[in-house]
Amino acid sequence: MTFLLFAEQMLNGLQFGIMLFLMAAGLTLVFGVMGLINLAHGSLYMIGAFAAAAVAGATGSFTLALIASLAAAAAAGALIELTVIRRLYKRDHLDQVLATFALILILSEGTRWVFGSFPLYLDVPSYLSGPVMLPGGIQYPLYRLYIIGAGLLLAVGLFALIARTRIGIQIRAGEADREMIAALGVDISRLYTLVFALGAALAGLAGALVGAIQSVQVGMGEPVLILAFVVIVIGGIGSIKGALVGALLVGMTDTMGGVLLPRVFALFMDPSAATTVGASLGSMLIYILMAVVLIMRPSGLYGST
Amino acid sequence: MKLTKLAMLATTALLAAGAAMAESKVxxxxITTLSGGGAGLGIDARDGFMLALKLSGSDAVEVVIEDDQRKPEIAVQLADKLIQAENVDVMTGIIWSNLAMAVVxxxxxxxxxxxxxxxxxxxxxxxxxxxxYFNVAWQNDNLHEAAGAYAAKAGYSKTFILAPNYPAGTDALTGFKRxxxxxxxxxxxxxxxxxDYAAEIAQIRASGADSVFFFLPGGMxxxxxxxxxxxxVGLPVVGPAFSFDQGILQAVGAAALGVVNTSQWGKDLDNAANQTFVAAFQQEYGRLPSLYASQGYDTANLLLSAIGKADVSDKNAFRAALKEADxxxxxxxxxxxxxxxxxxDIYVREVIQEGDVFTxxxxxxxxxxxGDAYAAKCKM
Structure with missing residues (x-):
């Protein structure tokens, strides 16, 4: 394995991790603050991608498309919170899972109803397309660098929001003791709607950013949702810092494992068997990672209690 | 108790009457995929099938359509229902190999x-x-075999090949290498x-390959x-038609231009049946047909040809009529x-742009x- 290949794969792992963070941040906030398991988080990711594809198709502007994805997902999130999720806070987790699973089905078929069954077109804008030369002779797609940059900026912004603003204090307080902050006069239901919409907006933006290099289609959110759950379990449920570390860990493990394992097996197996075994084990690696983390720290890396 | 019995009797009688009336029809x-990921394929196949029935003007066929949601367990339930409750004569429609293995x-x-x-x-x-069992489309390996043959003919000697890790994926790479x-x-x-294929693309870049073959159906x-x-990376790409069919080309966009892919069908094939099909499909549904639509259309026409020759209740004669493929x-x-x-014949196609439509x-x-590599193992 050459240095160039290794460096490129590190960047790929980083970029994948950043994307996972955008998904996991909303999920972990909602779970931490409201104690709600939201399976429909992946649908918000899909809504963001579809909104971006529709706006990019109509206006041709990628920036507008990203704004549309944020707005559409936040609006959808707020609407869902007001109409459905609000009734679930006092219920147990099984009811929440059932109701949000129903939301997945409704949102998926609703999206198909509006946009049709065929994948939509959303492409990287011309000023971000194509590869660039990095120091050391690494050739890397500019758009992926853009994703890394945008994701890191958002992560910094989110940390600032949580640590430095009044809303952030309320969110942290909500995580620690729901009843107490309600007693202190904070409008808890407005805070919940806000947190849910914020998480939805992040998921929607992730959907739009990724949609440009993948396919915008119904059901695109569910595979990512599973990974996002792995991330927040590893990072510790409710912790934004945990979500960031967990996301980077999962991104790196998945990318490097898929590349390195077949090579390791090729040392003592015949090549085609090594690729098959390596690929299978590579896709299991993040779950093994999760199991190991849970054995060492049952509440995740940064989980409370 | 008596009332329930009476109701059941009446229902049975009605069902029997329904069955008797349907007897003149086939x-x-x-069972096909009409919702969830991959619904585009099932919808195209269904639309092609129904178009052929409509164009024939024949009312000899009655179709019951069910949605399998791309899930094997649902496909199995639907098959039981169609066989036991609906008492169908002929079944068709399944898109995915794993579902076919569960039902067929x-x-x-x-x-x-x-x-x-x-x-x-x-x-x-x-x-x-x-x-x-009659297959009106292809054996799974066929289009990949054709891609391998094309790559050999085009003089590629260091092709990088990739496919998903599941039975049709391993079949694809085996077929290509054949x-x-x-x-x-x-x-x-x-x-x-x-x-996300960043990791794979980095390996292609580092491998010194002269071309790329991939089988990644649908969104992949x-x-x-x-x-x-x-x-x-810019190496020439060869693939089977599944990743370049009409349903997804618009979503890939200019990135697919110039890609060579193999298919048993193309909308520009010069024969009367195809010209009728392509024109009628566009008129009926307002979009270009895909290879799945052509397969649905051919399947319906095969069925109609057999119905014209033999009665479906005489299974031997009906099978013989199907086998003639007339x-x-x-x-x-x-x-x-x-x-x-x-x-x-399996053709080589190239992705081009016509106006603002990719095709x-x-x-x-x-x-x-x-034919296919497995025919010799078949003993019937």
Missing amino acids: KVGM PSAVAQDKIYLSLNAGPSALAGKGCHPN FYKGAPAGEIYTTLGQT GISFMKQYADSG FASTRGDFKFGTNNHPIQ NKIIGVALEDH
Whole structure:
């Protein structure tokens, strides 16, 4: 394995991790603050991608498309919170899972109803397309660098929001003791709607950013949702810092494992068997990672209690 | 208690009457994917099938359509319902090989005719072949074999090959290597449903390959092509038609231009049946047909041709009539081999742009009168 290949794969792992963070941040906030398991988080990711594809198709502007994805997902999130999720806070987790699973089905078929069954077109804008030369002779797609940059900026912004603003204090307080902050006069239901919409907006933006290099289609959110759950379990449920570390860990493990394992097996197996075994084990690696983390720290890396 | 019995009796009588009335018609049960990921394929196949029935003007066929949601367990339930409650004569429609493997063997064992309009798993072409099972599309390996033959003819000697890690994926790479000369520069099995191919593309770049072959159906192919075009690797790409069919080309966009892919059908094939089909499909549905639509259309026409020759209640005569394949296929020449799988030409197509629509143009023939590698293992 050459240095160039290794460096490129590190960047790929980083970029994948950043994307996972955008998904996991909303999920972990909602779970931490409201104690709600939201399976429909992946649908918000899909809504963001579809909104971006529709706006990019109509206006041709990628920036507008990203704004549309944020707005559409936040609006959808707020609407869902007001109409459905609000009734679930006092219920147990099984009811929440059932109701949000129903939301997945409704949102998926609703999206198909509006946009049709065929994948939509959303492409990287011309000023971000194509590869660039990095120091050391690494050739890397500019758009992926853009994703890394945008994701890191958002992560910094989110940390600032949580640590430095009044809303952030309320969110942290909500995580620690729901009843107490309600007693202190904070409008808890407005805070919940806000947190849910914020998480939805992040998921929607992730959907739009990724949609440009993948396919915008119904059901695109569910595979990512599973990974996002792995991330927040590893990072510790409710912790934004945990979500960031967990996301980077999962991104790196998945990318490097898929590349390195077949090579390791090729040392003592015949090549085609090594690729098959390596690929299978590579896709299991993040779950093994999760199991190991849970054995060492049952509440995740940064989980409370 | 008495009342319930009476109600049941009445229902049974009504059901029997319904069955008696339907006897003059051939009842077709279609199980296909109409919702969830991959619904575009099922919808195209269904639309092609129904178009052929409509154009024929015949009212000899009654179709019951069910949605399997791409889930094997649901497909099995629907098949039971169609066989036991609806009492269909002929079944068709399944898109995915894993669903076909769950449904077809038991359906044909219950003496139903099954006409496959898409899936062609090797297990049903070789040892598991059955007189009641007809495949009107292709055996799964066929288009990949053609891609291998094309790569060899084009002088590629270091092709990098990749496919998802599931049975149809391993079949694809095996099929490709069957007609390909030389050793692949690299061989990767990706995760099924994977959407990010940055790691694989980096390996292609580092491998020193002279071309790339991939089998990534549906959304996976869209993701791969967009990311590949953006990576600047720039090696020529060869693939089966599944990643470049009409339904997804618009989503891939300019990234697919110039890609060579293999298919048993193309919308520009010059025969009367195809011209009628392409024009009628566009008029009826307002979009260009895909290869799945052509397969649905051919399947319905095959069925109609057999209905014209034999009564469906005489299974032997009906099977013989199907085997003759006496219908005007959109692919031109079409006949069945000994294992009831197609013997047909497989073409090489190139992705082009017509106005603002991306589509395929046939540029040559990869394999002529091509059967499949499993026919010899079929004992019927």
